Amino acid sequence: MPILKLNKTQRRKLSIFVKCIIFSFLAWALFAISNSYVYTVKSGVQYVNAPDNRAFHPLQSDTVTIRLEATGWQLLFRTLQTTRQGIQVDLSGLQNRSWIVVANQLGFINRQFPANQRVISVSPDTLYFDFSKQTERKVPVKALYNLRFNKQYDVIDELRISPEYVTITGPLEDVVQIEHWETDTIRSESVNSDVHTVAHLKQNRRANINVYPTAVEVTIPVGEITEKILEVPLKAENAQQFSSVKLFPGKVRLTVMVSLRDYMKVTNNAFEAVVNMDDWVDNGVTSLPVIITQMPKFCKLVKVEPQNVDFFVRK
Template sequence: MAIIKLSAIERRRLSVFVTCLVFAVFAWLFTALSNTYKFTIRQIINYKNLPQKRAFYPLQADTVSAIVQGTGWQMLFSKVDYNNKPINVDLHTLETKNFIVISQQLKQINAKKDLNHEIIALNPDTLFFDFSNRIIKRVPVEVVSDIQYQKQFSQSNDLMIKPRYVTISGPAEVLAKITSWKTDTVKLQNANEDFIGRIALQKPKEGNLAVIPRAVTLTIPVDEYTEKTLEIPVKVINNQRYYDIKVFPQKVKVTFTTSLTDYPEMNEDDFEAVADLDLWRHNGYNTLPVKVTRMPSYSKVTKIEPQVIDFIIKK
């Protein structure tokens, strides 16, 4: 491979030439991008001033193609600049008709844009809607959560939601399928104390649904957990023939987890341990396993001693 050797003067001339070429390219690029162009972008539609007496369903997608007039710089960065900046379309005229001509609102749309550009046309230009009678329904709030608790901590009582119910309005056929309304996901890491916060409700996917209120106050009781052991009497169930039955032992030791707050108040009255006599009658068991069928909420049995009991039946 031949190697071209340049003298010091030639290298200097080549450096000057390359520098001038780079400046010329940048100058041309700057001039070209400063000119005005027309280009097309996709924009999300956001409906405002929804009709109060009519429920509606859009008959087209929630995005439109917008023909924008702007500089080459704006065209170059359009993918970034126009993301998450929806077009606000006013629907107040739907009280008397079933379509909206967006071009009639271009002046208001351009006036509220926070970018130095101008939308000159939209496709489709006319939006059509399907209408039905609007009804109102109350449904419970459903909390969506993703909570990671610190070791030995957990939820210690029922969630408190205010308000517990929300009011939704929309077409009867849509509301018939809705039995609850979900919140945005509550995400907590290493939770070790009560959580109290304002949580937004999920936005309706259908444009013809309205949800009131838009947020609720949520309280999640959190407490540290420990273990406690109590002796619980065993109750024999399914003694349909009223046999005289003696069980040994008459009490079992139940170890369970409980919050530190509830620890002092836990006693044997909060629990019920049973042995099923049907296991002897139908299956011939010689000993009966013990099960805990009643215990306080948010407690968990970790051990039963003994797990099976002996019994004597006197006919």
């Protein structure tokens, strides 16, 4: 392949030409990206000012399509964002009707965006709701926590929550699906003693569900822990069809973590280890996995030795 050879003058002219092309492209891109454009985005809906005396259920998805006017710069930055901005819809009009015209709330919606962006329309422009009888239900509170403990410290007992239950109010079809209500995650570093705190309940994502109270007191028992090793007899379940079942070995070695406070309470009798003979009958396994079916709540299982055992069956 022939190689194009240029003299010094030609190389200088070529360099100037390439720079002009690059400069022209950058000038065009800067001009183009500074213009205003209309584009569509998907946005989640958050309902506000819901009527207190009416239980409602949305009849459409909680995601709408927004036509937004903005510059190319804003479009670029919005594309780079990892989270999408949601919009709030005012439900105060549901006091005397079962629909909301979103097109009538464009002024309210535009105030939720920067001044240099303008919402032109929202689709669907009308949201419909089904009203049902409001019901109450008490559900347990589930406290979430992410604690970093000092060495040899951990949670040593069940969490204490006050109150243990909260009252949720809303449409029957929504309320019956809620089994518990979580708190915000409790966080702390270098923990070596009990944690006492007031935890707020997770923010309600549904405007048609009310929760009371909105915060609970949580106590997380923390104490020093240590390792304890026990030998527990092994039992065979579902062995009635056999005249005898011999397991090798007949005991398993359990390593558990337990608090110093409860160390003496942990005995062999507090644990139960079994194998299921149906694993051999149904699946033909050559060794049976060990299953721990009983263990104190204040213990944490670390290791089971062996995890599988051999057996001899006499029919």
